[in-house]
Amino acid sequence: EYPFHRRVSGFTSSLRTSSAETFIPTSVDLANGLHRPPQKPAILRKISAAQQLSASEVVTHLGQTVVLASGTLSVLLHCEAVGNPKPTISWAKNGEQVKYNDRLLLQPDDSLQILAPVEADVGFYACNASSALGSDSVSIAVTLAGKPLIKASRATVINTESPAVTVDIGSMVKTIQKANVTINCQVAGVPEAKVTWFKDKVKLSSTHHLHDGLLFIGNVSLSDQGLYSCKAANLHGEVTESSQLLVLEPPRPLPYLEELTAVLTNAGPSTHSVLTSPSGAKLTVSPGSSAFIGCAVDGHPTPNITWLYSGEPLSLRHQLLAAGRILQILNVSDFTDGEFSCLAQNEAGSLTQIMSLAIQEYRWSVDKLTACSASCGHRGVQLPLLRCLLDGAEVNTSYCRETPKPSLQPIACNRRDCPSRWMVTSWSPCTRSCGGGLQTRRVTCQRLTAKGSSVPVSNEACAQVSKRPVDTQNCNRQPCVEWVASSWGQCNGPCIGPRLAVQHRQVFCQTKDGTSVSSDQCSSLPRPLSTQNCWTDVCGVHWRVSLWTVCTATCGNYGFQSRRVDCVHIRTNKPVMEHHCSWRPRPANWQRCNITPCENGTLLRGGEAERCRSRKEGRVVSQKRSTGPC
DSSP states (O other), X not given: OOOEEEEETTEEEEEOOOTTXXXXXXXXXXXXXGGOOOEEEEEOEEOSOOEESSSSEEEEOTTSEEEEOTTOOEEEEOOOEEEESOOEEEEEETTEEOOOOSSEEEOTTSOEEEESOOGGGOEEEEEEEEEXXXXXXXXXXXXXXXXXXXXXXXXXXXXSXXXXXXXXXXXXXXXXXXXXXXXXOEEXXXXXXXXXXXXXXXXXXXXXXXXXXXXXXXXXXXXXXXEEEEEEEETTEEEEEEEEEEEEEEEEEOSOOHHHHHHHHTSOTTXXXXXXXXXXXXXXXXXXXXXXXXXXEEEESOOEEEEEETTEXXXXXXXXXXXXXXXXXXXXXXXXXXXXXXXXXXXXEEEEEXXXXXXXXXXXXXXXXXXXXXXXXXXXXXXXXXXXXXXXEEEOGGGGTTSOOOOOOOEEOOOBOOXXXXXXXXXXXXXXXXSXXXXXXXXXXXXXXTTSOEEEOOHHHHHTTSOOOOSEEEEOOSOOEEEEEOOOOOSOSOOOBTTEEEEEOOEEEEETTSOEEOGGGGTXXXXXXXXXXXXXXXXXXXXXXXXXXXXXXXXXXXXXXXXXXXXXXXXXXOBOOGGXXXXXXXXXXEEEOOOOXXXXXXXXXXXXXXXXXXXXXXXXXXXXXXXXXX
């Protein structure tokens, strides 16, 4: 027992502990404090009911609960700590540092005094003692009229390694699978509040590990995700705080990617695809083709994917599909051989999968030769066969146009003496052009040596190999033919110009003895004309026209005039049939005239006006049809 000196509402009060009061820890030697060895900070906890000097002034120690009444004017919170070196005391409310003012006072002995407490002062006050050797913290609850109070936190706790994590209610908890999670719901209230736990608003049964305001969730999995709520209730009211539990799953590789299969269904035949993998994949493609690279990963929450090329962000042409899980390379020729990687990240960790790209090159190949140009003699050569290859397969030579061609040298082949054979000269000209003639040539037996010289040998040497070719043959056996024409007919055809007509004759093909044959047999000979122009007096004609008649109206849209048009002979000036003049256009014999507006209606001349009126009235005034319009 020893005295405590506290300043409460401007006066000093001396208190002694009762026999029921106990200090924890009890092993501290205060008398020899100056000679103690180094010791971590420890706050003295006093277990007793809240002490109340009067209805208006309350003094209490840590580990207790303060109930604010309507007449409470002051609350003094004691905090005593031991340690070597002496620890530093600080105060926090609901996890945040207390901001001292004219109502919240820090006393010289490190006690916290609350003057004229109001509802906003309700909460959990923590005394923190710290030194270079460590720290200790104890809290005390200040409630209003005994209503329940829950110590809540607004922190976000992310656990990616530890097998166990403990948090205060109100925290956001993100943890890996199979970890053990403990949620602490520290409750204060007078009388003591009853604690009930809920998951997603459904009350948890007693089978869950619930004790002393703690909820234990062991070996968590994705099914344990949800909103966990702690409700504290007594006869003065109830209060609820909640914590969201999210189960993290670090990115992991998948064996397939459904989105990639769907994309390839609509892609062209020259499109390649590959999945990245942690151990590395490889894709070999031809220049100019396109490629789809898939990043098949899973995790919770869904990982964010970043694509890299040779360790750097992509800068060349590309497209991202399926929320970034598929990288489309539009033209692999924009890249060189290198490594693509997809970095999958979420709050639980990261995963890198890689893929190596190899671009095939077009190259010239001379691994094949053409067939030898001769089977013997001195001129046989083979030329290297130049081919354009891609991955060993032959492609169009245009793909290798930017690659230098190798030099090609002919290779001698089959340089040996040839077997004896018949040699013939060209046929001589035919002795006759038609009717049958003869041609001749020279036939000899020779042997061509490897040095290129031709050596005559006996005919027997060649006869053993093949039959001797003939040295005489018939030629031009077709009959001798010619074009024959009859005499010209009369010049009485259709006129084609002044005094100009057409006359005809027959042309046929016949042999020298006068036998008619098909014209095809004379097709190689120039064919005589079968038609020619000729002069005739019958075609000496022209068109003759008379003067125009007087117009039938002086104005309006109905005036017309006519004239006579005849085909007449130039010499006799007598009319002839019009077809003799058809080689020239026939002049018009009718035309409209005086097409101008009339001031007082349409004016027609004499009988024309009467005929027009009669037509409108349906009367017939003449059997002669009018040639002009009304």
